[in-house]
Amino acid sequence: MSSSIPVRRFDTLVIGAGGGGLRAALQLAQADAHVAVVSKVFPTRSHTVAAQGGMNAALANVLPDNWHWHMFDTIKGSDYLADQDAVEYMCRAAPRLVVELEHAGVPFSRLDNGKIYQRPFGGQSQNFGGDQAARTCAAADRTGHAILHSLYQQNIHAKTHFFDEYLALDLIYDDEGTILGAVVMEIETGETMVIEAKATLLATGGAGQIFRTNTNAHINTGDGMGMALRAGIPLQDMEFFQFHPTGIAGKGMLITEGARGEGGYLLNKDGERFMERYAPNAKDLASRDVVSRAIYTEVKEGRGCGPNADHVMLKLDHLGMDVIQKRLPGIRSTIQTFLHIDPASESIPVYPTAHYTMGGIPTNRHGQVVAPLGQTAEETVQGLYAVGECACVSVHGANRLGGNSLLDIVVFGRAAGNHIIDYLKENRYHRPMADDSIDKAMARLSRWGQKGEGESVRQLKDELKKTMEDFCGVFRTDEILAEGVDKVIALEARLQDARLQDHSKVFNTARVEALELENLMDIALATVCSAHARKESRGAHSRIDYPDRDDERWLKHSLFFKEGRKLDYKPVRMKPLTVDSFPPKARVY
Amino acid sequence: MHFSVYRYNPETDDKPYMQEYEVAVDAGMMLRDALLDIKFQDESFTFRHSCGEGVCGSDGVNINGTNGLACITPISVLKEPVEVRPFPGRPVIRDLVVDMTQFYHQYRSVKPYLTVHDPEPEEEYRQSPEEREKLDGLYECILCGCCSTACPSFWWNPDKFRGPAALLQSYRFIADSRDQATAQRLEELEGPYRLFRCHSIMNCTNVCPKGLNPTKAIGEIKKIMLKNNT
Numbered sequence: 020m021s022s023s024i025p026v027r028r029f030d031t032l033v034i035g036a037g038g039g040g041l042r043a044a045l046q047l048a049q050a051d052a053h054v055a056v057v058s059k060v061f062p063t064r065s066h067t068v069a070a071q072g073g074m075n076a077a078l079a080n081v082l083p084d085n086w087h088w089h090m091f092d093t094i095k096g097s098d099y100l101a102d103q104d105a106v107e108y109m110c111r112a113a114p115r116l117v118v119e120l121e122h123a124g125v126p127f128s129r130l131d132n133g134k135i136y137q138r139p140f141g142g143q144s145q146n147f148g149g150d151q152a153a154r155t156c157a158a159a160d161r162t163g164h165a166i167l168h169s170l171y172q173q174n175i176h177a178k179t180h181f182f183d184e185y186l187a188l189d190l191i192y193d194d195e196g197t198i199l200g201a202v203v204m205e206i207e208t209g210e211t212m213v214i215e216a217k218a219t220l221l222a223t224g225g226a227g228q229i230f231r232t233n234t235n236a237h238i239n240t241g242d243g244m245g246m247a248l249r250a251g252i253p254l255q256d257m258e259f260f261q262f263h264p265t266g267i268a269g270k271g272m273l274i275t276e277g278a279r280g281e282g283g284y285l286l287n288k289d290g291e292r293f294m295e296r297y298a299p300n301a302k303d304l305a306s307r308d309v310v311s312r313a314i315y316t317e318v319k320e321g322r323g324c325g326p327n328a329d330h331v332m333l334k335l336d337h338l339g340m341d342v343i344q345k346r347l348p349g350i351r352s353t354i355q356t357f358l359h360i361d362p363a364s365e366s367i368p369v370y371p372t373a374h375y376t377m378g379g380i381p382t383n384r385h386g387q388v389v390a391p392l393g394q395t396a397e398e399t400v401q402g403l404y405a406v407g408e409c410a411c412v413s414v415h416g417a418n419r420l421g422g423n424s425l426l427d428i429v430v431f432g433r434a435a436g437n438h439i440i441d442y443l444k445e446n447r448y449h450r451p452m453a454d455d456s457i458d459k460a461m462a463r464l465s466r467w468g469q470k471g472e473g474e475s476v477r478q479l480k481d482e483l484k485k486t487m488e489d490f491c492g493v494f495r496t497d498e499i500l501a502e503g504v505d506k507v508i509a510l511e512a513r514l515q516d517a518r519l520q521d522h523s524k525v526f527n528t529a530r531v532e533a534l535e536l537e538n539l540m541d542i543a544l545a546t547v548c549s550a551h552a553r554k555e556s557r558g559a560h561s562r563i564d565y566p567d568r569d570d571e572r573w574l575k576h577s578l579f580f581k582e583g584r585k586l587d588y589k590p591v592r593m594k595p596l597t598v599d600s601f602p603p604k605a606r607v608y
Numbered sequence: 609m610h611f612s613v614y615r616y617n618p619e620t621d622d623k624p625y626m627q628e629y630e631v632a633v634d635a636g637m638m639l640r641d642a643l644l645d646i647k648f649q650d651e652s653f654t655f656r657h658s659c660g661e662g663v664c665g666s667d668g669v670n671i672n673g674t675n676g677l678a679c680i681t682p683i684s685v686l687k688e689p690v691e692v693r694p695f696p697g698r699p700v701i702r703d704l705v706v707d708m709t710q711f712y713h714q715y716r717s718v719k720p721y722l723t724v725h726d727p728e729p730e731e732e733y734r735q736s737p738e739e740r741e742k743l744d745g746l747y748e749c750i751l752c753g754c755c756s757t758a759c760p761s762f763w764w765n766p767d768k769f770r771g772p773a774a775l776l777q778s779y780r781f782i783a784d785s786r787d788q789a790t791a792q793r794l795e796e797l798e799g800p801y802r803l804f805r806c807h808s809i810m811n812c813t814n815v816c817p818k819g820l821n822p823t824k825a826i827g828e829i830k831k832i833m834l835k836n837n838t
C-alpha cells in the first residue's frame with residue numbers, strides 16, 4: 020500500500036508555521052539546509068498571530084533589569100517545576116533575540132529615545148522579588164501578529180519551501196525509534212504524501228480546544244502532541260493547563276494581561292479591588308494562577324458581578340483614551356465588536372478562560388525530544404525535535420508567566436534550528452524507509468472512510484470539551500478527577516463508532532476535524548490522568564483535597580504514555596548552567 | 609434566520625448552486641457562528657476559519673454582496689435572507705473556499721521584508737515614536753484578501769496588477785524609517801500595471817475589516833513617484 024504514495028525528500032521537515040516553526044525554519048534556510056515547512060493553515064493564520072501583550076526580555080529600556088531577575092521570576096512563577104538550565108538559557112538569550120526580531124522588521128512600539136517600548140506584566144520583579152519590573156516588549160497589543168508576519172516575511176526572503184494547507188497525520192519511525200519524516204495530506208485535494216527528512220521538528224502549538232471556553236483558535240488541537248503519543252513518546256506535565264484570568268466572560272476572547280500592565284485592575288460586585296487581599300504587593304499583576312484562583316473564589320463566595328453573579332469586572336476607563344488607543348487598540352476593537360461597549364468608558368466583564376498548554380512533548384534545551392527509552396529518563400529520540408507550545412522544555416513549569424511564550428518559541432526555535440544544522444552534518448544520509456509505519460498512518464486516515472450511521476464528530480467534540488471544563492477545571496479533587504478520567508475514557512470508546520457523512524476528497528474539513536478530534540481525545544486523557552495522579556497543589560494545578568505544594572513527593576515532572584495510560588516521573592533539573600540554583604520557596608506575591 | 613449559501617463540490621456538482629438553511633440565532637451571534645451551525649446541520653458545507661476574532665484572516669467571504677470576515681460580522685446587521693458567497697473573481701475550490709495563490713504571489717512579489725544594507729548594530733535600530741506612527745494603519749494587515757478580491761482592477765489583471773493588499777505592504781516598508789530599499793521598491797512598481805492599474809475606486813478601503821486604507825497607501829506611493837520624476 021505504502022509504495023503508491025508520492026515521496027518528497029528534504030534535509031529537515033518543520034511541522035507548524037507559527038512563531039516556533041518559522042523561527043527554526045529561518046535559521047535552517049539561512050544555513051542553506053533544505054527545509055520544508057508544513058502547515059495546516061497559511062502561515063500567517065497560525066495562532067501566534069493572536070498573541071497580544073508582548074515578549075519578555077531584560078532590555079532595561081524602561082526600568083532597571085537583568086536576565087538573572089527574569090530567571091528568578093520565571094522559576095518562581097513556575098512554582099519551581101521549571102528546569103533551571105533551560106530557564107537560564109532562555110532568559111540570557113532573550114535580549115539578543117528581541118533585537119534580532121527588531122532587525123527582522125518587527126514594528127515594536129517605541130519610547131521617546133527610539134528604543135523598544137516595554138510594559139509591566141504579571142509576575143515580574145526587580146531584584147529577585149522587589150519592585151514591579153517592565154520587561155515585556157510590545158508592538159501595541161498586536162505583538163504576536165507583528166512577530167509572526169515578520170518571521171514569515173524573512174522566510175520568504177530566505178526562500179523557505181512551504182507546504183501550505185497540508186495536514187500532518189503521523190510521524191514515520193523505524194524499529195529503532197528513529198524518526199524519518201511524516202505522512203501528510205494536502206487538504207485541497209485529499210491526497211497523501213510522505214515527506215522524508217533526516218530531522219523532523221514539531222512546532223504544532225497548543226491544545227486549548229480540549230476545553231469549552233478558551234482563548235485558542237479552532238485549529239489549536241495539539242496535533243503534534245497526538246502524533247508524539249502515537250509514536251510511543253510520552254507527554255510531560257500535562258496536568259498544568261493555564262487559565263488566563265481575563266477572558267471575556269462567557270465568550271472566551273482574551274483581554275491581554277497588558278491591560279493590567281498599563282494600569283487596569285479588577286473589581287468585584289462591591290466595587291472592591293479584591294486582588295489587594297490575595298496579593299498585597301503585586302495585586303493585579305500577581306502570577307496568572309494566583310489571579311485566576313482569586314476570581315473563582317470571589318465568584319464562589321457570592322461577590323461576582325452581573326445578574327448571575329458569575330464574573331468580575333476589569334476596569335480600564337481611568338487610563339484615558341490616549342493610552343487605550345495607543346497601547347491597547349486591538350482589544351478595544353475586540354471589546355467593541357463582541358460586547359458593544361467601549362473600554363474607554365465602561366468596565367469589561369471577565370472570567371478565567373483556558374489559555375495555554377504548559378505541558379507537552381519533553382525536550383532538552385536544544386529542542387531535542389527526550390524520553391525514557393530504556394536506559395535513562397532523558398534519552399534523545401533520534402531525528403526528532405519539538406519547540407513552542409507543543410513542547411515542554413520546561414521553562415514554564417506549573418505556571419507560565421505572561422510574555423514568556425513568545426520568548427520561548429523564538430529562543431528554542433532558533434536553538435533547535437542550530438542543533439539540527441549540527442545534527443545534519445553527522446547524519447548526512449536518509450535512512451531506509453519504514454513502510455509499516457507509513458501503513459499505520461494511512462490506516463488512521465482510511466478508518467474515516469467507513470460509511471454508515473454513527474456518532475457525529477462535532478457532538479463528541481462538544482461533549483469532550485464540556486467534560487474537561489467540568490471535571491478538569493481550575494479547582495480539582497480526587498472524586499471529580501476520577502469521574503473525569505472515566506468520562507473521557509468512555510468518550511474515547513465512543514469515538515470508535517463515529518462516522519463521517521462527507522467522504523469527498525476535495526477540501527474536506529469534516530475529515531480534518533475528525534483527525535483533530537483523535538488528537539484532542541488523547542491529549543484530554545493525558546491531561547486528566549496526569550491531574551488525577553498528582554496529589555498536591557502547584558501552580559495551575561490546584562487540588563482542594565491537597566491544598567499545599569509537596570516538594571518532598573512531587574517536585575518532579577509527570578510523563579504520560581498512551582500505551583496502557585501509564586504514568587512515569589522524572590526529576591526537575593534544579594541546576595542552572597552557570598549560576599546558583601533557586602531552591603523552592605513559599606510563593607507570595 | 610434564513611441563509612442562502614453558495615455550494616459547489618467539484619467532485620459531484622456540474623455547476624455551483626445556492627442552498628437554503630434556517631439557523632436559530634441569538635443576540636450577539638456572528639456570521640461565523642451561523643456558518644458553524646450550518647456545518648453542524650450539513651457536514652459537507654465547507655469554509656475556512658480559525659481565530660474567531662478577526663486576527664488570522666481566514667474567513668473572508670462575500671456577505672450580501674460585500675466582502676468581510678464572517679467572525680466579526682454580527683448577523684444582527686444583515687439583511688435577510690443572508691447571501692453568503694465565496695470571494696468574487698477567485699477560482700472556487702469548494703463552497704466558500706477559494707484559491708488565493710495569485711493573491712499570495714502578488715504579496716511575495718513586492719518583497720515584503722525589511723531590507724537594510726548597512727551592517728547591523730548590536731542594539732535595536734532607533735526609531736522615534738513619530739516614525740513608528742507612520743506604520744500604523746499599514747502593519748496591521750492580516751492578509752485576508754477582502755480588499756484585493758473586491759478590486760475590479762485585480763479581477764481583470766490578477767497576474768499583473770499587484771492589488772491593494774500587496775501595495776499596502778509595499779508602502780509599509782517604504783514608510784519604515786529602517787528600510788533602505790525604497791528606490792528599488794519604487795522602481796519595481798513602474799509601468800502601466802503593477803501600481804498604475806489602480807483607479808482609486810476605493811472598493812478596497814470600503815471593505816477592509818481592519819479599517820486600513822490601501823487607496824491612501826497607493827496614493828502615497830504615486831505621490832513619491834511623481835515627486836521623484838519631476
Ligand SMILES: Cc1cc2nc3c(=O)[nH]c(=O)nc-3n(C[C@H](O)[C@H](O)[C@H](O)COP(=O)(O)OP(=O)(O)OC[C@H]3O[C@@H](n4cnc5c(N)ncnc54)[C@H](O)[C@@H]3O)c2cc1C
Binds near residue numbers: 060067162163234238
Ligand atoms: C489569545 C492569545 C494571546 C496570547 N498572548 C501572548 C502574549 O502576549 N505573550 C506571550 O508570550 N504569549 C502569548 N500567548 C501564547 C503564545 O501566543 C503561543 O503560545 C505561541 O504563539 C505558540 O506558538 P507556536 O509556534 O508554538 O504555535 P502556533 O502559533 O499555534 O502554530 C502552530 C502551527 O502548527 C501548525 N499545525 C498544527 N497542527 C498541524 C498539523 N497536524 N499539520 C500541519 N500543521 C499543523 C499550524 O498550522 C500552525 O502553523 C497568547 C496566546 C493566545 C491564545
Ligand code: SF4
Binds near residue numbers: 761772806809810
Ligand atoms: S482603489 Fe485601487 S486598489 Fe483599491 S479597489 Fe480601487 S482600483 Fe483597486
Ligand code: SF4
Binds near residue numbers: 819
Ligand atoms: S488591507 Fe485590509 S482587507 Fe486587505 S488584506 Fe489587509 S486586512 Fe485584509
Ligand code: FES
Binds near residue numbers: 678
Ligand atoms: S476566523 Fe480568524 S479572522 Fe475570522
